[in-house]
Amino acid sequence: MAFGKKLAACLHAGLTIFLIGNLGAGKTTLTRGILHGLGYQQLVKSPTYNLVEIYKISRLYLYHFDFYRFNDYLEWEEAGFRDYFNSDSICLIEWPEKAGNLLPIADLQLAFNILETGRSIQIQAGTETGKQCLEHWKNTSN
Numbered sequence: 001m002a003f004g005k006k007l008a009a010c011l012h013a014g015l016t017i018f019l020i021g022n023l024g025a026g027k028t029t030l031t032r033g034i035l036h037g038l039g040y041q042q043l044v045k046s047p048t049y050n051l052v053e054i055y056k057i058s059r060l061y062l063y064h065f066d067f068y069r070f071n072d073y074l075e076w077e078e079a080g081f082r083d084y085f086n087s088d089s090i091c092l093i094e095w096p097e098k099a100g101n102l103l104p105i106a107d108l109q110l111a112f113n114i115l116e117t118g119r120s121i122q123i124q125a126g127t128e129t130g131k132q133c134l135e136h137w138k139n140t141s142n
């Protein structure tokens with residue numbers, strides 16, 4: 001939660017972020033932290049059953065996807081998910097690997113590992129925009 005809140009300060013509309021990790025690794029918990037960091041005060045549900053939860057925080061849209069139960073690629077087009085990835089929104093995606101190559105390239109990829117106490121998270125940038133986010137993070141996080 002605390003890490004998500006800090007990370008929120010470096011995020012902006014237009015970003016696509018993949019959350020990679022086993023069941024229970026902390027992907028939804030991190031998303032909760034990010035949403036709180038962005039000023040969202042209400043309940044943050046896991047999108048496991050609905051595929052997506054939608055948040056609007058002033059002018060920003062945040063789409064929190066969970067593709068764990070995704071099994072029909074046609075569903076992607078029919079649901080209009082492609083339109084969710086735009087310059088007004090941040091897209092956070094749990095289980096992106098289940099959507100095959102339908103997804104845009106991730107600006108940031110966060111890989112979770114379960115440790116004896118807590119979790120470790122490795123962050124990688126996949127685009128120039130992602131690299132700039134990480135630079136901003138390094139310059140402001142001390």
Ligand SMILES: Nc1ncnc2c1ncn2[C@@H]1O[C@H](COP(=O)(O)OP(=O)(O)OP(=O)(O)O)[C@@H](O)[C@H]1O
Nearest residue numbers: 021022023024025026027028029030046094118119
């Ligand atoms: N950093 C952490 N340290 C200790 N416990 C944590 C941490 N992050 C999450 N948890 C706990 O692990 C459990 C599962 O977390 P969470 O639902 O965020 O996982 P998830 O990666 O979203 O799983 P799924 O793939 O099933 O959606 C929760 O009980 C949560 O409180």
Ligand SMILES: [Mg+2]
Nearest residue numbers: 027028046094
């Ligand atoms: Mg989850």
